[in-house]
Amino acid sequence: MHKIADDLKTKTGWELIKTAYHASDAIGDGTRFLIGNGYLGYRGTFAENTKEDYVACVVTDTWDNADGKWEELVTVPNALWTTLSVDGTPFSVKTHHGAFEKTLDLKGALNHSSVSHTFNHGATVSVKESKFASYALKHVVAMRYEVATDQAVDIAITTGIDSDVWSMNGNHFAKSDYFIHEGDYGVNITTTTAKDTIIVLEKTVWPEDAKVDTKAPKRKAHLHITPDKPCVFEKFMIVVTSNDVTHPLDVAKDLYRKIYGFEALKKAHSAAWDALWTMHDIEIEGNLADQLGVRFNLYHALIATPVHKALPIGARGLSCQAYQGAAWWDGEIYNMPMYLFTNPLIAKNLLIFRHKTLDGARAKAKRLGYEGAFYPWVSGKRGEELCPDFFFKDVLTGRDIRNHFNVWQIHVSMDIAYAVMQYYHATQDHAFMEDYGIEMLLEIARFTASRVVWIPHRNRYEIHQVLGPDVYHENIDNNAFTNWMARYALKVAIDALETFSSETIKRVKKTIQLRDDEITLWHDIIDKLMIPSPNKAGVIEQFDHYFDLETVLPASKLKERLIDEGEYYGWPNGIAVYTQCIKQADVIQLMVLFRNQFTEATHQANIDYYEPRTLHFSSLSPSTNAIGAARANRMALSETLFRHSLNIDLLNTKKSVTGGTFIGGSHTAANGATWQMVMFGFLGLTMEGDGLVFHPRLPQSWTRVKTTMYFRDQTIIVTADKATLYLKRRAMSMAPISVSVLNRNYTLHDTLKISIEKS
Amino acid sequence: MHKIADDLKTKTGWELIKTAYHASDAIGDGTRFLIGNGYLGYRGTFAENTKEDYVACVVTDTWDNADGKWEELVTVPNALWTTLSVDGTPFSVKTHHGAFEKTLDLKGALNHSSVSHTFNHGATVSVKESKFASYALKHVVAMRYEVATDQAVDIAITTGIDSDVWSMNGNHFAKSDYFIHEGDYGVNITTTTAKDTIIVLEKTVWPEDAKVDTKAPKRKAHLHITPDKPCVFEKFMIVVTSNDVTHPLDVAKDLYRKIYGFEALKKAHSAAWDALWTMHDIEIEGNLADQLGVRFNLYHALIATPVHKALPIGARGLSCQAYQGAAWWDGEIYNMPMYLFTNPLIAKNLLIFRHKTLDGARAKAKRLGYEGAFYPWVSGKRGEELCPDFFFKDVLTGRDIRNHFNVWQIHVSMDIAYAVMQYYHATQDHAFMEDYGIEMLLEIARFTASRVVWIPHRNRYEIHQVLGPDVYHENIDNNAFTNWMARYALKVAIDALETFSSETIKRVKKTIQLRDDEITLWHDIIDKLMIPSPNKAGVIEQFDHYFDLETVLPASKLKERLIDEGEYYGWPNGIAVYTQCIKQADVIQLMVLFRNQFTEATHQANIDYYEPRTLHFSSLSPSTNAIGAARANRMALSETLFRHSLNIDLLNTKKSVTGGTFIGGSHTAANGATWQMVMFGFLGLTMEGDGLVFHPRLPQSWTRVKTTMYFRDQTIIVTADKATLYLKRRAMSMAPISVSVLNRNYTLHDTLKISIEKS
Helix, strand or coil, X not given: CEEEECCEEECCCCEEEECCCCHHHHHXXXXXXXXXXXXXXXXXXXXXXXXXXXXXXXXXXXXXXXCCCCEECCECCECCCEEEEECCEEECCCCCCCEEEEEEECCCCEEEEEEEEECCCCCEEEEEEEEEECCCCCXXXXXXXXXXXXXXXXXXXXXXXXXXXXXCCCCCEEEEEEEEECCEEEEEEEECCCCCEEEEEEEEECCCCCEEECCCCCEEEEEEEECCECEEEEEEEEEXXXXXXXXXXXXXXXXXXXXXXXXXXXXXXXXXXXXXXHHHCEEEECCHHHHHHHHHHHHHHHHCCCCCCCCCCCCCCCCCCHHHHCECHHHHHHXXXXXXXXXXXXXXXXXXHHHHCHHXXXXXXXXXXXXXXXXXXCECCCCCECCCCEEEEXXXXXXXXXXXXXXXXXXXXXXXXXXXXXXXXXHCCHHHHHXXXXXXXXXXXXXXXXXXXXXXXXXXXXXXXXXCCCCCCCCECCCHHHHHHHHHHHHHHHHHHHHCCHHHHHHHHHHHCCCHHHHHHHHHHHHHECXXXXXXXXCCCCCCCHHHCECCCXXXXXXXXXXXCCCCCCCCCCCCCCECCECCCCHHHHHHHCHHHCCHHHHHHHHHHHHHHECCCCCCHHHHHHHHHHHCCCHHHHHHHHHHHHHHHHCCCCCCEECCEECCCCCHHHHHHHHHHHHHHHCCCEEECCEEEECCCCCCCCCEEEEEEEECCEEEXXXXXXXXXXXXXXXXXXXXXXXXXXXXXEEECCEEEEECCCC | CEEEECCEEECCCCEEEECCCCHHHHHHHHXXXXXXXXXXXXXXXXXXXXXXXXXXXXXXXXXXXXXXXXXECCECCECCXXXXXXXXXXXXXXXXXXXXXXXXXXXXXXXXXXXXXXXXXXXXXXXXXXXXXXXXXXXXXXXXXXXXXXCCXXXXXXXXXXXXXXXXXXXXXXXXXXXXXXXXXXXXXXXXXXXXXXXXEEEEECCCCCEEECCCCCEEEEEEXXXXXXXXXXXXXEEEECCXXXXXHHHHHHHHHHCCCHHHHXXXXXXXXXXXHHHHCEEEECCHHHHHHHHHHHHHHHHCCCCCCCCCCCCCCCCCCHHHHCECHHHHHHHHHHHHCCCHHHHHHHHHHHHHCHHHHHHHHHHCCCCCCCCCCXXXXXXXXXXXXXXXXXXXXXCEEECCHHHHXXXXXXXXXXXHHHHHHHHCCHHHHHHHHHHHHHHHHHHHHHHCEEEHHHCEEECCCECCCCCCCCCXXXXXXXXXXXXXXXXXXXXXXXXXXXXXXXXXXXXXXXXXXXXXXXXXXXXHECCCCCXXXXXXXXXXXXXXXXXXXXXXXHHHHCCCCCCCCCCCCXXXXXXXXXXXXXXXXXXXXXXHHCCHHHXXXXXXXXXXXXXXXXXXXXXXXXXXXXXXXCHHHHHHHHHHHXXXXXXXXXXXXXXXXXXXXXXXXXXXXXXXXXXXXXXXXXXXXCEEEECCCCCXXXXXXXXXXXXXXXXXXXXXECCEEEEEECCCCCCCEXXXXXXXXXXECCEEEEECCCC
């Protein structure tokens, strides 16, 4: 057993084991042990838990606005709710946790718990729960509940559907009716503003000799158990909504019929996960903690990702309602790259969601006086802006703060253009470009051109009043990240116009009524947009006059100025605003996206400058700087930041509640960035022309890393140790791939074995 | 005796009489009874007072920075300091104010106080002080000090120079040495950072039989007085600095020699003030309170105005150090118009100060990345920006607030262009334009052109990130006031280029290296600058999206949201920021400056819209809305606002201290605007072409108003009653003046008598 933290262990790097129960871990463990399948997430709670314990089953595509302010995904009633009593005494993990173990089985995507208690009359009773969110039947969550004893006891199991759900922003159940189906119960819900139908149906498989009292929806069964005859009880929760199918009740009943039992369902689930891990696993030798951390994060990235439909990956996935389950730039920049190189269909899905929401982005641009597609900072399912004007509260005064994420954080549109091009580069999916991509690129370019201003006396375009990725500095001009991305977005739009068939271009131009004078303007902006370049020391200024701000080193010292722990550091008058302290990577974010366009010396100058100024208060930040540091050959720093990022959810290092608002749950950007830290960071992977570039620099303790990647319809197994990079192509009869390793060029036919030892 | 307030009276409208002593009035009375002559201001305190009583003598052009943060005028040692004891008992107004009267004689520009006390032994002793700041010898303040009794008593008078001055921001006396001159004392000061020399010299005229003890600089004289032989003691304070003359000590000694006595000096002073009132007085019949209020404000405007040198009028004049005695836009917009039409040399002086400080304005523009002349929000004597980045403190958190007056409040430059043109329009002073005006106009236009941005997709120029006159809304775009003023500034620069002789233009263009492509750009901006025009209801939006802000009516209700009385309402998160409540006139300010360019209906729509939204927390605001309301024929409102403005200093209606900072003193903008309210408001005076326009609408209670104005080298006596406007020209052999009254045209040769009765 390898110790990860005080009460966390792993055996093989495929499982997370917790060995002690602490009441205070309710939120963290609910997230850590989360199960899910991209359709729903079911928190890693116990069957007996209720909303006080942050039980939640969050379902994709169920956005509803119950309090008039916040649109969020709905938490549905818990059909796995089950309690136990032993000889009349309630058994609860909260008071009975003598021998405790809770496991997240990453390979099988199950969680287990096992807890036992010795009662006054001498009997030691144990309860084992196993749950999984079926990857094969995505509407089903399955539970096996076993009660064992060393002396004969009478037990009673109460089970039903707990409709008193934990919901962050109001009651989403405008209507909620129970119904009976083949002796089990279901609940038929109509949501508050969306008016969606949600069906939650339980299916119970009682032990043969259970005496079941069926008078109430919460049914009770009495059993006599002995040491050689434990009780095994199975329960299934079926969730279907009118967003999934036209007749959700019919589909739920059909699924009810199809479920034969826990083991059978588990087999199909395991097969699905075996396939997933074949695509996604990263094997690490030499550091079991890193191995576990990487798999733990990949697991959370995978369960947060909808694959059944073109839907976004929420900032907290399906682990809770925080951050509204909505689309943020995280999706394109933090989550998509992993899928791009493992399962590009998912990347495509994420981009198709952005195409589906183009009208919303167009409406936002128009409302604010711009043209083209200004994607929302927090996008609802129709592309509507979910980010409210007043986001935070000033804890010192109790007044609302007007943050400007929803109007000034324009880079989200350019990020999407970047993601479109990354997708196209990795897949050469012409059809996607013709059906979706080109239109998006042109509308984003159009927005970009409407957001720049021309400064006559400087003879250049500039971009004013933005927020870059670092949100602590609002209302800034010529943010290096944003200006670079803006020029990039214009360039790729022009490229698209010049690359694709004139017929396609003609059609898309007609669809969006693009005029030639707009294109002329784009060319002009590309030529004359102010692009901050490195100063003499090689450092790029984050925005105009950033260097004039107060230097506080290290940035962590800034907290000495806090009046209240819960203060927001940023706009309008937080302690970071007039300092160089930044919440998260900004210039480094830019350099990581365009890794090959900067020299190693420039990478070094910037990581050396910005890292000590970075508070890393965003879960997005450590991974970006980890990649930047690896690119700069600052390997010790890169490793530190890599583990910082890995541990965010694994060790639950972030606050769950701030200023009275729940912000817990899994950090899907950090989860998704884990793949990037290994592949972009330690293996130095980039795309260049039609080929791939590697620049391996493994962490000290790693003896070997192995993974599978996908590039232009081909699968490549990548293995590296300190001495060798080994590439093996699952070759179909396709053209070889050009590969550059440590700046030398090779051609990958079937295999390549390249020495990477330091000379 | 006409009662003005509880303890304030006037007899003839030429004097303000206070009839009761209240210790709490120290600050207010010090300001109210201020004497001054544009070179120095001496607060209306008692001879016995010290810094605890806010004694101050503030001297022009002595800016010094003692605390590293605030540059301010110096308060010099008080050479009039005098105390009295009667039969060994100290006599103090603080404890002995049995019969009290304090008078400000507006006609003679003197203050008097008279206070008496009956002692235990039965003697009633009275002290009378008279003081004036000589308008004839501007370096001299004179005092006559008389002690009378109804029984013989022994008195002792102690007098000297009190160097323990009230200074707001640090000690400005780096060095301070006493010297003796002809038995009197003087003090020779070197200031802290400016290293100026300041000489303060006393001249004492003792009563003949005084026994003077001269051992210490604070000398004591013993006298025996009887009912028929009071004590009369005279003292003179001489102030000369190295900013005035090269050898200030020699000049001070020369003045010492020239001063013969109080009465002689007073005669010259009175003659000077008689001449001043001939130019400036406004006679009102029918409302003695208004008459007093108008004269009181004109008096304060006059004593605040330097005439000896091209120096600005401080926002608090010479009444204290608040607002740094620096140049603000108030000078051009609130103070200058009165002088323009009464004594244009003073207007010219104010503008020459701006020309002298052009280099400072150029340096500010350059430092911030612009071109031309960006005048400081708070201008020091070399045009350096005195307004600090952090101006206010957030009283709720104790944190400094970064207000942006010094970087975003750009209209000050355009205001100066407006003032230049007003001056030129009123005087046709070609020489001024050739020597100063054209260069200023071109440099301001150049700055303006460098501050606009071109928005390609809207095919227009805009101006972003400014503050208009209403400072509660920072960081706004397309402020109606600023955009109008910007276009105006460009237009008048182009006009100047086209109007003046090609030789002059060639010379100025060469001096400032103006390129032809700049002029082409100015033309383009004039054509395509976004100018907010009235909406369907006739209202001009103050800035982009102002109408979307929350409406709170009346604006005064907003204060219910205060957490702390001392809170700043504006940036970054004050209670006005996200509402339509404004600190002061903004759109109305624009309409008042360009009164003839808007219809009466538009004036009405805007005053009706904005007045209830205006908090009038700036002393500049009521007068502007009073003029706007008169122009809109909202006469009841105009009268209310007129008196609101009149009473600011008269009734001391503003806070003297806020957030620990002294902001008391006279409000010179409101003082100066008094003339505008009568002339521009009630008489409806504007300039049009080469002539004058009148649109008289007198307040209800006024039966007659009479004043003298100056226009293009001619003096015109303007008299109006409800029925008639009577114009009388002190005709020299000059061309007649075209006059429009109530939209009908006339020609003024010698006199014009026009019926203005309502039909």
